[in-house]
Amino acid sequence: MKVAIMGAGIGGLALAQGLHKAGVDVKVFERDPSPRHRNQGYRIHISPVGEEALAAVLPDAVRRRVIATATHPGDLVAGFDSQLQVQFEQQFPVAGPDAVTSVDRYAFRRALMTGLDDVLEFGKQFDSYVETPEGVEISFTDGTSTSADVLVGADGVGSGVRAQLLPEQDVLDIGVRCIYGKVPLTTNVRELAPPPFLRGFCFASDGAGTGLAFGPVVFREPPAEYGDYLMAVLTGTNEVLGTSDDELFTMPPADLWSIVTRSTTSWHPSIRALVAAADPDAAIPITLRTCIEVPTWSSDHVTLLGDAVHPMTPAAGAGANTALWDAARLSKALTTNEALSTYQQAMTTNAQAAVTESLHNAERLFHISIPV
Ligand SMILES: Cc1cc2nc3c(=O)[nH]c(=O)nc-3n(C[C@H](O)[C@H](O)[C@H](O)COP(=O)(O)OP(=O)(O)OC[C@H]3O[C@@H](n4cnc5c(N)ncnc54)[C@H](O)[C@@H]3O)c2cc1C
Numbered sequence: 001m002k003v004a005i006m007g008a009g010i011g012g013l014a015l016a017q018g019l020h021k022a023g024v025d026v027k028v029f030e031r032d033p034s035p036r037h038r039n040q041g042y043r044i045h046i047s048p049v050g051e052e053a054l055a056a057v058l059p060d061a062v063r064r065r066v067i068a069t070a071t072h073p074g075d076l077v078a079g080f081d082s083q084l085q086v087q088f089e090q091q092f093p094v095a096g097p098d099a100v101t102s103v104d105r106y107a108f109r110r111a112l113m114t115g116l117d118d119v120l121e122f123g124k125q126f127d128s129y130v131e132t133p134e135g136v137e138i139s140f141t142d143g144t145s146t147s148a149d150v151l152v153g154a155d156g157v158g159s160g161v162r163a164q165l166l167p168e169q170d171v172l173d174i175g176v177r178c179i180y181g182k183v184p185l186t187t188n189v190r191e192l193a194p195p196p197f198l199r200g201f202c203f204a205s206d207g208a209g210t211g212l213a214f215g216p217v218v219f220r221e222p223p224a225e226y227g228d229y230l231m232a233v234l235t236g237t238n239e240v241l242g243t244s245d246d247e248l249f250t251m252p253p254a255d256l257w258s259i260v261t262r263s264t265t266s267w268h269p270s271i272r273a274l275v276a277a278a279d280p281d282a283a284i285p286i287t288l289r290t291c292i293e294v295p296t297w298s299s300d301h302v303t304l305l306g307d308a309v310h311p312m313t314p315a316a317g318a319g320a321n322t323a324l325w326d327a328a329r330l331s332k333a334l335t336t337n338e339a340l341s342t343y344q345q346a347m348t349t350n351a352q353a354a355v356t357e358s359l360h361n362a363e364r365l366f367h368i369s370i371p372v
Pocket residue numbers: 006007008009010011012029030031032042043044045046124125126127154155156157158159160178180233286305306307308314316317318319320321322323
């Protein structure tokens with residue numbers, strides 16, 4: 001069996017590892033010219049679901065790299081108002097030395113690429129496919145093509161494979177924009193940060209639609225490119241942030257970060273001090289998108305996983321974990337000659353629960369109403 005995976009994101013790489021381990025002829029095609037392209041680093045919470053999927057697909061040496069490059073586990077999730085009054089708090093026992101509870105996306109993808117040099121091709125952007133009785137012919141935007149028995153669209157929220165397979169499938173913009181940033185964890189920042197912000201994911205909100213999430217990324221072994229940081233993400237609608245999309249998505253990073261400064265001028269001084277200590281060049285804008293219903297389809301040769309089929313808001317911390325679940329389930333299907341429809345049925349049921357939870361959480365966290 002020959003499998004072609006579009007997209008070397010979290011789900012595509014995990015699937016490639018599972019198939020490669022089982023001796024399947026697999027290739028991953030990624031549009032970025034290299035793994036370092038774009039600012040790819042943000043904190044991703046890995047749940048027991050994600051950990052179990054990683055254990056199922058990764059060869060031991062790769063799993064060791066993932067563990068080594070993950071962050072030190074936290075022990076807290078907490079919510080605050082803008083004056084740092086605790087709104088809720090949940091403590092957890094600190095996980096063991098082999099636990100993977102959160103990762104930096106860039107370091108995680110690099111670890112997931114371990115041993116895949118002959119499998120990965122960068123600078124290959126999917127264009128279209130044609131199904132034939134034997135399999136599928138795939139064309140790239142550079143004019144080249146390849147063939148496979150199975151094509152897996154793991155090409156994220158803007159998936160070109162989904163656009164061709166399910167042209168009627170809607171992806172909803174929920175109207176919330178994020179300005180994502182990094183506060184390098186210098187000695188000074190460690191001293192001025194409210195202690196809970198260094199223990200786990202913390203979300204502060206002014207109750208009127210502006211939120212600021214913090215999450216520590218303290219590496220067991222940092223990537224060569226950067227060190228420990230505190231992820232800081234401002235959330236709000238365009239109206240709340242006082243910008244249009246045209247402005248937001250063309251602004252230089254330092255101007256983006258000035259929106260975060262402006263939005264938090266009356267917030268607690270410790271929060272303002274953290275905002276002031278951020279690296280302004282690391283700021284990036286993000287649009288939050290979701291599906292409402294995870295689609296079903298019928299094809300013996302083309303399938304989807306992760307954000308390509310069930311984009312969801314990050315409000316349940318489940319997008320990457322569900323992509324990993326899909327990768328483990330699809331790896332099992334492809335290595336045991338199970339019909340693709342069996343994977344698709346299981347994936348739809350599993351992902352729908354995560355999508356629905358993320359919709360409810362998004363409405364509560366971001367003070368919005370999502371038309372369903
Ligand atoms: C700020 C933020 C925080 C988040 N936090 C969490 C969290 O804590 N926990 C969690 O579970 N999830 C989280 N998520 C969601 C998570 O990042 C995504 O759900 C996850 O990355 C989806 O994985 P994927 O493999 O489906 O797609 P992606 O990781 O998006 O990978 C898709 C890949 O396909 C490539 N590609 C796209 N188009 C083409 C093409 N035409 N041809 C070839 N390649 C292509 C892209 O370059 C990319 O490398 C967060 C998201 C954001 C934005």
